[in-house]
Amino acid sequence: xxxxxxxxxxxxxxxxxxxxxxxxxxxxxxxxxxxxxxxxxxxxxxxxxxxxxxxxxxxxxxxxxxxxxxxxxxxxxxxxxxxxxxxxxxxxxxxxxxxxxxxxxxxxxxxxxxxxxxxxxxxxxxxxxxxxxxxxxxxxxxxxxxxxxxxxxxxxxxxxxxxxxxxxxxxxxxxxxxxxxxxxxxxxxxxxxxxxxxxxxxxxxxxxxxxxxxxxxxxxxxxxxxxxxxxxxxxxxxxxxxxxxxxxxxxxxxxxxxxxxxxxxxxxxxxxxxxxxxxxxx
Amino acid sequence: xxxxxxxxxxxxxxxxxxxxxxxxxxxxxxxxxxxxxxxxxxxxxxxxxxxxxxxxxxxxxxxxxxxxxxxxxxxxxxxxxxxxxxxxxxxxxxxxxxxxxxxxxxxxxxxxxxxxxxxxxxxxxxxxxxxxxxxxxxxxxxxxxxxxxxxxxxxxxxxxxxxxxxxxxxxxxxxxxxxxxxxxxxxxxxxxxxxxxxxxxxxxxxxxxxxxxxxxxxxxxxxxxxxxxxxxxxxxxxxxxxxxxxxxxxxxxxxxxxxxxxxxxxxxxxxxxxxxxxxxxxxxxxxxxxxxxxxxxxxxxxx
Numbered sequence: 001x002x003x004x005x006x007x008x009x010x011x012x013x014x015x016x017x018x019x020x021x022x023x024x025x026x027x028x029x030x031x032x033x034x035x036x037x038x039x040x041x042x043x044x045x046x047x048x049x050x051x052x053x054x055x056x057x058x059x060x061x062x063x064x065x066x067x068x069x070x071x072x073x074x075x076x077x078x079x080x081x082x083x084x085x086x087x088x089x090x091x092x093x094x095x096x097x098x099x100x101x102x103x104x105x106x107x108x109x110x111x112x113x114x115x116x117x118x119x120x121x122x123x124x125x126x127x128x129x130x131x132x133x134x135x136x137x138x139x140x141x142x143x144x145x146x147x148x149x150x151x152x153x154x155x156x157x158x159x160x161x162x163x164x165x166x167x168x169x170x171x172x173x174x175x176x177x178x179x180x181x182x183x184x185x186x187x188x189x190x191x192x193x194x195x196x197x198x199x200x201x202x203x204x205x206x207x208x209x210x211x212x213x214x215x216x217x218x219x220x221x222x223x224x225x226x227x228x229x230x231x232x233x234x235x236x237x238x239x240x241x242x243x244x245x246x247x248x249x250x251x252x253x254x255x256x257x258x259x260x261x262x263x264x265x266x267x268x269x270x271x272x273x274x275x276x277x278x279x280x281x282x
Numbered sequence: 283x284x285x286x287x288x289x290x291x292x293x294x295x296x297x298x299x300x301x302x303x304x305x306x307x308x309x310x311x312x313x314x315x316x317x318x319x320x321x322x323x324x325x326x327x328x329x330x331x332x333x334x335x336x337x338x339x340x341x342x343x344x345x346x347x348x349x350x351x352x353x354x355x356x357x358x359x360x361x362x363x364x365x366x367x368x369x370x371x372x373x374x375x376x377x378x379x380x381x382x383x384x385x386x387x388x389x390x391x392x393x394x395x396x397x398x399x400x401x402x403x404x405x406x407x408x409x410x411x412x413x414x415x416x417x418x419x420x421x422x423x424x425x426x427x428x429x430x431x432x433x434x435x436x437x438x439x440x441x442x443x444x445x446x447x448x449x450x451x452x453x454x455x456x457x458x459x460x461x462x463x464x465x466x467x468x469x470x471x472x473x474x475x476x477x478x479x480x481x482x483x484x485x486x487x488x489x490x491x492x493x494x495x496x497x498x499x500x501x502x503x504x505x506x507x508x509x510x511x512x513x514x515x516x517x518x519x520x521x522x523x524x525x526x527x528x529x530x531x532x533x534x535x536x537x538x539x540x541x542x543x544x545x546x547x548x549x550x551x552x553x554x555x556x557x558x559x560x561x562x563x564x565x566x567x568x569x570x571x572x573x574x575x576x577x578x579x580x581x582x583x584x585x
Contacts, residue, residue, distance in 0.1 A: 273400075
């Protein structure tokens with residue numbers, strides 16, 4: 001193990017390390033801790049320029065209550081779920097199929113199709129902005145959740161295919177050959193042999209895509225406007241306009257907006273990290 | 283009669299099953315991807331040759347949009363900022379490695395520490411941008427409180443043309459460093475312990491051990507860290523939009539933000555000109571994409 005395990009170092013360094021660790025963490029998360037404290041402060045603290053001191057009273061319930069009752073936040077949150085969940089399902093389903101096709105079958109166009117997905121996934125997506133907006137307008141889907149979901153599914157399919165294909169490549173190919181010898185139809189091999197083995201990959205991709213899509217801001221402002229279809233990342237800006245300079249409410253709103261992917265991460269941590277670091281080791 | 287047709291069909295399907303199945307499985311994914319990603323790239327190239335407000339008739343102007351770019355100061359500012367982003371953003375890689383080395387221990391609670399260090403990556407950039415805007419705030423931001431405590435004059439980071447881009451990049455480095463950290467933590471886990479022991483026997487320690495034994499083994503993690511950092515740098519948009527909206531006086535624009543401004547904001551709906559900016563950004567990116575694909579291709583061949 002590198003660096004040298006702490007148990008094998010001098011006692012003095014062990015103590016230094018144990019004190020350094022929490023200090024470093026507090027420093028690293030300082031911006032977030034500040035926002036969390038902001039969000040439970042009373043209005044008066046900001047008027048009295050008590051920005052960085054301890055809250056003079058705990059107003060967490062009032063502030064968070066106001067976020068949910070005094071603004072469009074609940075609608076934005078709901079929109080975010082309505083955008084994120086179908087995208088996760090769609091992108092994962094499509095990429096299970098493309099990943100299967102590219103990971104199992106040998107045909108000449110294989111690598112080029114694979115590279116098309118990979119290259120498309122790396123593209124700076126601003127180049128897609130004008131045509132995709134135009135396309136969405138023509139389909140009559142501008143400013144609808146469906147329009148946003150369809151684009152997200154398509155774009156995420158690039159990354160998901162890369163992920164799934166590499167995962168399927170690493171599966172034992174003998175299983176598939178054995179099934180073929182038995183005369184099992186190809187689609188049944190997909191459904192009964194490969195798909196069950198893909199569960200970890202499906203879990204990992206689902207949490208990753210959930211986070212990516214939840215946090216998307218660019219496409220939200222390009223393809224939607226207004227309360228009826230915008231997700232919470234875009235909604236937070238109008239929320240902030242509504243409560244200009246009300247830092248306690250803006251903080252509470254930001255925390256609410258950030259919470260679902262954070263919760264997802266902590267619940268599915270193992271899968272999340274496995275997904276993010278696929279390919280980081282050989 | 284029906285029987286023979288049916289039997290004929292089944293056997294035809296049976297004979298060609300292995301050739302046809304991949305295409306059936308690929309069809310929905312490829313169609314979606316072509317429709318929403320690949321064709322639009324070409325449409326943007328085409329559109330960059332037109333002057334179009336998004337509603338009326340598009341007028342063909344040839345390379346005029348590119349000619350206009352060549353004497354557009356805002357374009358050069360954006361391009362310069364993109365280069366600054368690319369260079370400074372790479373700091374996330376050594377910083378991530380440093381934190382990973384710091385956290386690669388087995389003391390109690392280290393798992394929780396690792397996840398909390400990773401935290402910034404999970405939060406949306408919109409929230410990161412807001413948080414850092416307050417951090418830099420000239421009236422109450424904690425940055426100036428800190429500067430004041432060591433006797434330095436306050437700076438209005440986001441209002442100063444010389445500091446603004448750096449200030450935004452620092453905000454971006456926060457989640458990006460967390461990302462690189464998690465890549466390296468995974469990589470460190472897989473480092474061959476025997477080689478470390480062998481190195482120790484040869485008297486390699488500290489920096490020499492890191493440089494000659496550990497870092498070469500972290501190559502795959504480093505490659506991915508480069509890919510995601512470069513892509514992240516060139517896509518930067520959210521933070522700029524939230525923190526400064528391109529200001530002050532356009533000093534923090536990057537190409538992706540400037541193209542959005544030109545095509546879809548109160549500055550006017552110049553779709554063709556926006557597309558031309560996007561094409562330039564795409565061409566910059568293409569150099570990197572080509573390199574990434576080439577590396578992957580070599581690896582595929584080696585298998």
